Structure formats: C-alpha cells, structure tokens
Amino acid sequence: MIHLLIMMVERVGVIVILGFLLAHTKVFRQFLRKQQGYKGKAVLIFIFSLFSIISNYTGIEIQGTIIRNEDLLLKVDPSSSIANTRIMGVEMGGLLGGPFVGLGVGILAGVHRFMLGGSTAFSCAVSSVLAGVLTGYIGYAYRKKHRTITPRFAALVGIAMETLQMLIILLFAKPFDSAWTLVSIIAIPMIIVNGTGSYIFLSIIQSILRQEEQMRALQTHKVLLIADQTLPHFRQGLTSESCENVANIIHRFTGTDAVSLTDTHKILAHVGEGIDHHVPSHSLITGLSHEVLKTGKIMKAKSREQIDCQHKDCPLHAAIVMPLTSHGTTIGTLKMYFKDASGLSRVEEELAEGLAKLFSTQLELGEAELRSKLLKDAEIKALQAQVNPHFLFNAINTISALCRQDVEKARKLLLQLSIYFRSNLQGARQLLIPLSKELDHVHAYLSLEQARFPNKYEIDMYIEEGLDDVLLPPFILQVLVENAIRHAFPRKQKHCRVEVYIETKDKYVYVKVKDNGQGIDTKRLQMLGNQPVFSEKGTGTALYNIKQRLHGLFGKETTLEFDVTEGTAISFVIPIELKSEGM
Template sequence: MVIEQLTLLLFERMGMLLVLMFGLTHIPFVRRVLDRPARGWNGGLLAVLFGLLGIAGTYAGVVVGPDTAKASFLAAPLGPEEMMAHSALIGVVLGGLLGGAFIGAGAGAITGLHAMYMGGIAGESLGVSMPLLGLLAGLIARFFHEERIIAPPKALFIGVFAPILQTGLVLVFTTSSPVSIVLVNKVGIPMVLASSVGVCLFVALVRAAFREEERAGALQMQRAFAIAERVLPHLKEGMNESAARATAAALMRELEADAVGVTDRDRLLAYRGPGRPDSEAFMAEASVQDALRTNRIRTLARKGQQPRMFNDLGAAVFVPLGGPGQPSGVLALYFRSPKQIRKIELEFASGFSRLIASQLTMMQAEKLEKMGRDAELRAMQAQIHPHFLFNTLNSIVTLIRIDPENARQLTVQLAQFMRSSLTMTQYPLIPLYREMEHLNAYLTIIRARFDDRLVVECSVEPGLEQVMVPPSTLQPLVENGVQHGLRSKGSGGVVRVELKRAGDRVRATVEDNGSGIPPDLLRLLGEIPISGSGSTGLGVHNVNQRLKALLGADAALRFEDVPGGGTRVSFTLPDDKGGYRADETDDSHRGRRTAG
C-alpha cells in the first residue's frame, strides 16, 4: 500500500472518530465532565475518556508489515514485524491540551498499555511514548492558559511534532533495525498528517460545542432580560397579585410552557393555562415548598403509572423568585411531558431566577438608601428649629425681667411660629409663598426682640410664588445675617432678602452689613457643621446639605464678603415654570409636582 493510499485511509478512519467525538460532546454526562475543572474524580473521568478515544484511534488504524498492509477496521494483536499506522495520538494530545499535563499523561498511559497489549515491533516504545506525549502536550498548553480552549492553528502546530517524536522513539527502542526503518518510512508521513489535522479538527469541534452552549446560554439570558424588563416594574411594590399576573402573562407569551403559575410564600397569586389548580393543593406540593426552603430550582416529572398533576400536565419546573435568603415566591412552569423540559428551559429558568433575584436586591437596596436619605433629611430639619428655639427662649428669659409684656407677646408669637413649622416641615419641598409666610412669622419675632436696631428688607419678583424650596431654608440664613449684622453694631443693622429670576433658575440672596466672616471660616461654612457661641453654622450646614440632596449640587450655598463690610449668602433654585404647584385644597400646605 503506497503512502498516498495509507494517508487517505487514515483520514477516512479519522473522520469516523470525528463523528464519534461529535456524538460524545452532545451527551449531557460527557458535557458535564468537559465543563467541570479537571481535578479529583472529574480529572480521572477525563483521563479515561481521552484514553478510550486513543484506543479507538488504535483500532481504527491500519496494520502495516514490511510487504503487507491490513485495512480491517478492528485490528487484531500484531505480529513481531508489524506496526500500526494509527490515530491514537489524537486522544492523547487532546487530553493534554484540554485537561492538562496529568490528564494527558493519564490518557497516554491508558492508550500506551493498550498499545503494549497489541504488541508488534513498536509495542514497548508506544507504552513509553504515549504517556510522555500526553504530559508534554499538557505542559505546552500551559503557555496558552488564557484561552479556555486552545486555538485550532496552535493545536495543528503541536500535533505535527507528536507523531514525529513517537516514530523517533520507535527507532530508538528497536535500535534502528532494518524492519523498523522500513515501517517508519511507510507510516511516518501518513501519521504526521492524520494526527496533526485530526488534533486541529477535534479542538475546533470542542470549541464549537462550547460556543454553541455559550450562544444558547446568551440567548436564554437575553430572553430572561426581555421578560424581566416587562415584569420588574410590577415587582417594585413586592410580590402581589398584579405583579404575579403580569409575570405569568409575559412568560406565557415568551415560553413554550403549557401553563404558568406564580405564588408568594403562602398562596397561588396568578395562573395562566388550562383550568386552575386549587391554591392550597398547589402550595402543598413538595417541590414548591422545597424551592421556597432551599432557594433552588426544582423539577417534577410524572414517572411510570403515576397520575398526572392536573389538566393532563405531567412535568414542571419550580423557580424561586427573590434575593438571597428566603425567596418571596415561586414561578412554576408546567409542561405536558417531561421530554419538554430541555436544557434550554433549565438555562432560561436559572438565568431568569438570578436576574430577578439581583434586580429585587438592587431595588431593596435603593429603597433602603432612599429611606436612609429621608431619615437624614428629617434629622437635619429637626436640628434647625431647636437651634432657633434656644435663641428665642434666651431672649424671652431676658425680657421677662425687663419687659414682661413684650416677653408675653414674644412667647405667643413663638408658639404660632412653631405650630406652623410642625406642619410645614413634614414635606421635602414647599411653594415659595409658604416659605415666605414662615419667614415673616420669624421676622415678627425678630422685630419684637430687637425693636429699631435691625431692618430686614424682603424683595420677591412677581410670579415666583409656586417655585419649590426646602422648608426653613431662608430663616436660618436670615438668622445668620441677623447675628452678624448686629454683632458689631449697637444699631443700624440691615439684612436684605432678594429672590429674582436668573435665566432658567431663581437666585436667592441674603445679605447683611455686619462685620463679615473670617476667611478661614468662610470656606468651611455650609460644608461642615460649625457650632459655638453666637454661631449659626450648624443650621446653615443643614440648609446647604438639604439643598444639595433635594435639588442638586447647583443649588448649594455660596458665601462671599461684601465690600465695605458684611456677608452675602446666595443659592439658586430650578424655575419649573409651572412644573410645580401648591395643592390649595390640602390643609397641610403640601407642595405637589404636576405635569407642566
């Protein structure tokens, strides 16, 4: 048999092995073995798998003698002057490239022991070279560790050297006898071509199988995203009947399930499909309770003569819905036959469960964060009024001794001011006209305290009444101006409050003619709490933090010295041009956003 015929015959036999490998990669058990790490029992299974592939390559070889060639498919043990032209190296090299050095050596040992059993002139050399070549293939694969599956061109390059090294060892073990030289000359080139091309094709086949699985997983994840996008808006308020109905309807449209059920932890909330099962019987199903308890996907299939579940449905997949810990409910996908529960359905169920869990966890975190911000804002708001209250009570204590009537009036006005504050500050934003009423109540107290020693001027551009502002924003700033306006003046203190439009925003300014603020405090005021005798730094800081939290960084307070003495504090508000309005029928004076 000439070299060309032998080469074609080996390629033909290699094609049969390729078909065998294709079938193996589509067996679920084999796919699980290939997917898992090559360690422990799984490593041993991989070594056996590739070793058996190597033995198949041996039996698919051609027996070659000095003057003969036997092309029978299942080769018998060889004679003392016979040698096998085989494809056994494909399984051994694949074991090393895909599983690593120890897997390659294990597969080589299995294949080599079988080659020694087959005998022939190269039996002993094959028993040594097969494990060695599997080990070397695994060591070489470490240079390409960043690739999950080595690229076919690289595998082709590695596959060329394995048969060359093996035939060289045959000559070494037989001390280059005339018979061995003749046989190596016959089988050398065909084995190099068949083994290298075979390793390349087999690696490409395995890569294609993994990519097919990845594409299927990506497709199911895409389906899960599309369904979750429709369902998640309904789940924001938790697992209720409305969210369950939307989930069941979306899944019935997208999946090939015969029925869909959605539960919370206690009852069946929604069901789409033939008939409707009893809620108590549904929740009593062991697989449903197991999915709720373990937070893992569970399947249920009718076996043998067992009765079907209901409405001729014979199989189901139960998917827990919820974040880490105990799920908030279960999604049940029912099918008429267990054969309909393919891996693609399980991939979708797994992806959908993980996606819903992560999204619900994120929504819960956002809800908790929002509650935390609201609590923080309310805490800052609560700090403003006690600060003002303490200053006013100190004034009342002083006036009780020198002007009891004025102290009585001041006490009444303070009570009215605090009563309105308790209602107004329940909401994050109020209309500007409510804020001005609150400021005027404060100024009434101030005028009673300081008589003619202080002048407060207010100027508000018409049309700004409905602009929204955090409550008690102006009062602490005016209080800050009052203290600085009178600290170094026995009389003649002036505080000006001005609100006017500036482009698409409203600019608010509070200015005093006091002694100003030291430069080292000017840059810190509003950014950190500053407390001390005669200081309003804590109240100003709280105002600044609420402005930024509710209206954005553009609304932050800006402090600057006024030429000639004094301090100017300013900030800007969004001019919504009707985007907000006050609900005149609400006794709480709550501001409400409406469509502009």
C-alpha cells in the first residue's frame, strides 16, 4: 500500500505541474473567470478532460495483488484495473465549471477509461460521470453561498468522490471477491492522493488568480495616484512646464527608464535616459511617435530599430507610445521608454493605456477651463470654476480606497467620474442643454457621492415622462442637488432625503429640489440668491449664480423660490423650450 501511495504521488505531481503551467496562461484564466456561453464551457471541458485522460494513461496497473509500474498505459488487461487520479480532473472541472462542465468532463473521462478496458472499466466510467454531475452541482451551490471554492472544500469533495468510486467498484465489478481485494489495495492511496492533489491544484490556481487581481488593483491605484498629482499641471494645458512636471511624476511612480511628452511637432519634456539627444523643444526624433500621431493608436516597440531613433548610441531599446487626445483629435503623445525589452510587460502596457486615457480627460478639462475665461457668460464661468476642483479629489480618494476592496465597483465609479466631467465640459460651452444630459450629470454626481457615504442619502426623483428634450441651463439641477447634500443636513442626522420634482404645466417647466434637513434661518434666507453667502463650507455663490443666470436667460420673472416649512425646498419655473435637431 505504501509503495502504491508513493507511485501515485508521482502521478499526481505530473497533473499538478500541468495545472501550474496552465494557470499561467491568460486564455485559461479568462475562460475560468467568464464561463458564459458554450465556447467558454467547451474550453473548460476540453482542458479538464485532458487532465483526466492523462491520468488514465499514467495510471498504475493493478492485477490481483500485483502492482505493475509502467510509464504509459495504452491498454489494460481484462483481469486488471488502474489506480489513477482521473477523478481529480473530473472534480476540478465540476467545481470550477459547474454542472454542464462537470458532466462533459465526466463523460469524456469515463468513455476514455472504458475504452482502455480492464475489470473495472464500466465501474470507473459510471463513477466518472456521476462524480462530474455531483461536483458540478456541489460547486454551483457552494459558490452561491460562499462565492469562492476553497482548497479545503475541494479536498473534502475529492475524498468523497474517490470514496464513491470505491463503492461503485464494489457494486458493479465482478467477481465481488476480486473487487474487494482491489479496493482494499487502492482505496486508501487513491483517497489520500486525490484529496491532497485537489487541495494543491486549486490552491495554485486561486493563488495565481488572486495575484493577478491584486496586481490590477495596485495598477489602478497607481494610475489614480498619478492622475491626482498630475491634474494641477495638465489643467494648465500641454505646455513645456506642465509636461516636465508630469514626466517627473510618471518617472518617479512607474520606474520606467525614461518618459517623454510631446505635442504634434516637438518634444515638450523628457526625463530619464537619453536626455542627451531626446532634447525638449527639438523635433520628435522617433519615427514611432510620428506614426502614433498619424494613426491615433497605441503602439509599442521592443527594439531600437522599431523605435526608429536617429541617434546611434541611444540606450532605449523598448517603448510604448500613447496618443493624447482632446475632443477626438490627437494633440500629442506620452512615451514610456525601457532600456531592456523585458521591462515592457503587459502590466506596464495596461498602466500606460490607463494613464493616456486619464491624461486626455485632464487635458480636455484644462482646455475647457482655458476656454471658459473667454466666455461672455460670467455666471457659467464662475460656476464652472467652483464645481470642478473640490469634487475631483474626493472622488479620486474614494475610488482609490475601493481599488483594494472592490475593483469592479471602482471601475464603474471611474466611468461615472468620466460622465461627470464630460457633462461639466459640455455644459461650460452651452447656455441651454437637454434635461436628459443634465440628469446624466446629476446621476454621475450622486453615484460618486453615495460611494463616499454609503446608505447615508436617499434620493427620489419624480420626473414627468417625455421631458428628455426640454432645455434648461446647465448645472442648475446638479448644483441644487449638490447644495442640498452638502449644506442641508447636520452631521448626526440619520435619514437624509432629497427629492427632485420636474413637471410641466401649460407652457412652463416646474423644477423643485426638496430636502428634509435642518432648514435655513430667516436672516440667511433673506440673503440667499441675492448675494454670495460666505460660510465654513464654501463661498455660497452657487445659488447667487443660478439666480443671476435665470434672470439673464428668461428675465426677472423667472427666479428662485424658497420654502422652509419642512426642511428646505428650492424651486423655479422656466418656459418650455425643446432641443433642436442640430443640438
């Protein structure tokens, strides 16, 4: 028995090594995470069936009480049986892939075992199919309750499935005396090895998957940290000074050998290796940069020839070049260089892509702020200046914290942050926008704010149907909702509720934002909307700006109304205007 146990440990070692190599392939990890659809399930059935088939071929032949140690079993004597790790492959397929995958692996593994022959061929085939179905449903039920299959649970299931196989051999194999002799020899070694192998196999896969998730979370956090520090510089536009500061930040946080930023004509900043010939204010030098500016696509090079640097002694032998865009137009490039091509891994590529997208958004934000200085509408300009800066850093800190806890939620909040700032940028260039766009802005703001303070605010919207194309001044609804959340509620208030009402009557649109907060004292109420009201939480210009903009667009008949009988309700009425087809 000990001799058989040692030989089986050698066999299971082969399967574990194959599992280790497989877990390092990106395709397998992708299909393991996303099994939806027949393609994903078919791939998992093929992989785990292959494990079971290899186990059949590398099994140990048992003839009576004689153990035959052969390298490869292509045919089993009718009076013999096999001790192997086939059930482990079936079990892993069922636990990780679910009932459909488990059944598929069980059938293929069972049919192959049956075709090899032997006294227990039929018993082993039946046990393979049954183990596949059972582990599939067991894994499905366990994941619904506990989300992730643990190695310890996999080991217990492996022990149970191998025990079940022994019982099926006793039930179906003939004669019973021979079946009993066989089970007494192989039962304990097979139960121990398959249980232990299941534990090790799943531990390896989960360790690699967990490591990949942690790496992605760290990369996301790094991108947000870099974005946080580069934002003040990119708000100045794509200038030599701002780009030099940004390049230094990227170089410090990413560990690249060199970083360059360019516009469409020349190098604006270069930090790191190659500074002697990648000189700011000179031409772009590399042909790769010209190609990225021309195509607007991310490109990478893993040799000096591909970079196409004209300097023969350039130490930089690998690079990834990303386009920097603004409103769909490529306005420059971000280049990350490496002295060795091995430094340009998939991790660095994903980091660079994330930075390029965030930087492009920051540049758009910077351009919008520069353009806002030229706008004649002073109220919109003032409102834009107060909305953007204070909110971004709170949002980035919230998303950064979520990167370690819930990567998927962090990704969704990044999308909401993008919508929020895109709404800011678009609104800064228009006097009126459709209600649907303003509501997108409001929802993006609320998503980010509720992520900071989970379950603190309850927001209800009562909006009449068919008003998506009705026009109203940008930022008005968003600012009223933000004003309620920031100022209406004392810190200790538990139930904080904000209600938004939008409806039409005759030829007018009625808008009201109501909260159940602490209300407004009479002295302050007289000043709100008529002049800036300074406080510890801000300058108090938001309501004043809104009122002035309403007066400028619709006349002094349209103004802000305040009701403080229960909490605070702020409302206004504007004439109905509909979005034109060209807007």
